[in-house]
Amino acid sequence: MSDGWRLPRKEQRVWVSLAGIVTQVVIAGAAAVTALLVAAAGSSSALRDGLLVFALSTTVTALLNFMPFVKLDGYIALMSHLDIPHLRDLSMTDARRFVARMLFGGRYRRELPQVSWAVGFGLACMLFPLYLVAVAAGLWLPMVQGTGVTGAAVVLAGAAYVLYLMSTGTGRLVKEARAGGARLRRISGVGLLAALAVGAVLTFVRVPYTVDGGYVRDLDGTRLVLSEVADLDAIEDGAEVTLRRGGLVTRTDTGSAVIGDGRARRTTAPLSAFVPVAEGRTSRCPRWASR
Structure with a gap:
């Protein structure tokens, strides 16, 4: 981009600045079209979902890159346009x-x-x-x-x-x-x-106090799991719990629960109960029973 400042016309510098954003939009569009073709062909749903996530994340990145309020391509294009x-x-x-x-x-x-x-x-x-x-x-x-x-x-x-x-x-x-x-x-x-x-x-000013954690479902029911630094004193019997499924950019409510009787005990839980990763890894944390 630094070589672009040698161009004699500001319009040329603007187009050089916007080239990265245009490339991101084209790649996102190609990924979305490919996902539609994969779905129409009845191929792997995992491949389709991966392409859609890639297309969405690339589109969001392009929009952020276009914003002129931070020193990214959109700002450089605006600065070049105004000279x-x-x-x-x-x-x-x-x-x-x-x-x-x-x-x-x-x-x-x-x-x-x-x-x-x-x-x-x-x-x-x-x-x-x-x-x-x-x-x-x-x-x-x-x-x-x-x-x-x-x-x-x-x-x-x-x-x-x-x-x-x-x-x-x-x-x-x-x-x-x-x-x-x-x-x-x-x-x-x-x-x-x-x-x-x-x-x-x-x-x-009173601000609602919440404790963030995860939950797992097994044969014994739904269990609330908290990290070692969570405020266990704030967890009371009968307290309402909102269950959510969270990703990197979105969160969706999946249900609700109520804290049941019982004491917290140290155990392990899948890391996916806290962060959006593949199943299998575990993390040491206190666990509080809920129903």
Whole structure:
């Protein structure tokens, strides 16, 4: 792609940037058509399902690649079309200065005064990665937690990284405010109000508490299985349990159950009870009977 910047016309650079996305769409379409042909021929359903999953995942990847809010092909195509180097960074700078002016006052210089939508684009560039992280956490957090201590370490590392990003973003915002002439008294006051608001939300807003785990079915019935780091104290007799079948990108409710009488005991369970893998592997975890 770096050689593409040597092309004399910006339209040529745009097409070079979009070449990868077009290739992904063509491959996804070919896989989908092949899956239909396999189904029509009555061949292996596993092959058909594999092709469909590949086509769907490739399509989703192409759509994500087309989004201009992260430094992928879609952003490079937009930057090439506008012929503005560092479009994303400059837009985020304008967005930070806009937020700083709203919160702290002061005067700020626009980096992209010729682009009327630069502030909105910059805000989207700052928020879109957080949205992706939130979606990924909602999909994969239960799976990661099911792996025990390793999963807990991964979750803590991810939370620490998010806090790091938030702290660095706040630092940049305050730096922009100080450079724009905002008063330290107002900056401190806004920071205090923000801290009080966060504290009030954490204190008074009740969030439903759930414990993620897996379940297995055998001759004795349906058994709830939890990892070694799960909160067993939150598991009470008679508590309702929602049974789901989860994949890498989707989750489907399959039924419900109620925690029965009994004590948790240490045992092993298939790893597929927690993560979408083939049957056969087991993982050590406490188990709580349910009916």
